[in-house]
Amino acid sequence: MKRVSNKQTGLIFFPAFDWAISPTHPEREERLLYTRDQIFEEGIMDLPQIIEFAPKLATVHDVARVHFCVPRVKDQTTEAHLIAAGAAILLAEQIVAGNILNGFALVRPPGHHAMRVVHGNRGFCNINNEAIMIEKLRSRYGINRIAVVDTDVHHGDGTQDIFWHDPDVLFISFHQDGRTLYPGTGFTYELGGPKAFARTINIPLPPGTTDESLMYVVDNLIVPVLKDFKPDFIVNSAGQDNHYTDPLGSMRITAQGYARLTEKLKPDIAVLEGGYAIETALPYVNMAIILALAGLDYSEVREPDYWPGRFKESPERKAQVQRLVEELLKYWEMRDKASPDPKSVNGRFYQRKRRIFYDTDYIEEIQFESLKLCDDCPGYLSIDSTANHGYGRTGKVLCLSVPFKACSVCRAEAAETYERSKKDRDYQYVYLQDKAADTFLGYEVSTGQEWFSNG
Secondary structure (H helix, E strand, O other): OOOOOOOOEEEEEEOOOOOOOOOOOOOOOHHHHHHHHHHHHOOHHHOOOEEEOOOOOOOHHHHHOOOEEOOOHHHHOOHHHHHHHHHHHHHHHHHHOOOOOEEEEEEOOOOOOOOOEEOOOEOOEOOOHHHHHHHHHHHHHOOOOEEEEEOOOOOOHHHHHHOOOOOOEEEEEEEEOOOOOOOOOOOOOOOOOOOOOOOEEEEEEOOOOEHHHHHHHHHHHHHHHHHHHOOOEEEEEEOOOOEOOOOOOOOEEOHHHHHHHHHHHOOOEEEEOOOOOOOOOHHHHHHHHHHHHOOOOOOOOOOOOOOOOOOOOOHHHHHHHHHHHHHHHHHHHOOOOOOOOHHHEEOOEEEEEEEEEEOOOOEEEEEEEEEEOOOOOOOOEEEEEEEEEEOOEEEEEEEEEEOOOOOHHHHHHHHHHHHHHOOOOOOOEEEEEEOOOOEEEEEEOOOOEEEEEEO
16 A cells, blocks of 8 residues: 555545445446546546555444434345445544545445435435445544535435434535426525524526536535534535536536536545446546546646637626525524524424325335424434335334434433334334433334444
């Protein structure tokens, strides 16, 4: 292995040869193979500024610290999923230790559509690689404030869900307008829970958005908000399907646009998400991102069919994007000042009902969520989740999550609710995720079997 320097950019490649939704599915191993070939051909891996690491597996508890996998983590993950999440963790740990400057985990399967509760695969995702990495850093290394910038063409609804009530995690997602693309969410009014208002910022861009408008958003919204938030660690959820050749999106971002975006964001780590133009985009975009992370010249990285000036932004789209930025800056200025909607408050709890569709596994889920409105901490969360798998197969579970900064009263109340709910025959499974103690408990009601994990 080459000598490690704190000036180096760490890379991990994991194509996951043994995992696929189907042999011809757009999310397949070739997404990384063409990139790896291109990078080796260009000699990128021989540069002293670059170092490659072998991945490691995330543990079952790493996953359980984030997700309620029904019925258990092993039922929703394969070894490939654990390696993809483990790769992100390994690079992040190297960065926190000061061994490398930054990193890029070029891994699959992707993860940003995986929500807190997991009944199956949605949006090609089972578990959320970035969220698992983030919670490991917060649990083990005391890192407090983290910012996630999701640059996938699809709204990062899973990451948003996981950190919706967390005031210490800023989630910013720019994506193609949800009225025109899966998952149909990510609008400006989605701003986070009552204890984390404006810690979620969604930037739904019109189809056809070019580098010019993207740079306007970065310069006038994303970078100023990051400067105000002052994160200890910045994560780029690096989807590359905003590229103009991507078959699933309708945007016009180039490899140069992605490189400039990376240079401006200065992420500590980028973790690959979407991007399905296997030959025409991914090798160029990934190489541009790597060079930008390493502080190297990326000006000559261009797609064979691109020429400067090919895409011009329309005056109408420019004006629309400017209005969007103005609206979101006003919300950001209101952070910590907004009160919860009285219609959503029932006594000491903030409540909401949600319907979630698993497009890959065709599961329909209904969630009833309650957040304890505590004056001394962010409050514990309970999720009553019912999943319809079709053919008359349904399952109901109760998920209780205690945040890192929970007070003793909320911790005790959540534990009491867990014990009481173990006797409720309406549930198949009951779970208690206590981040403050870094423990996880699961209970199968019909058999009385209980399991435990800790960090």
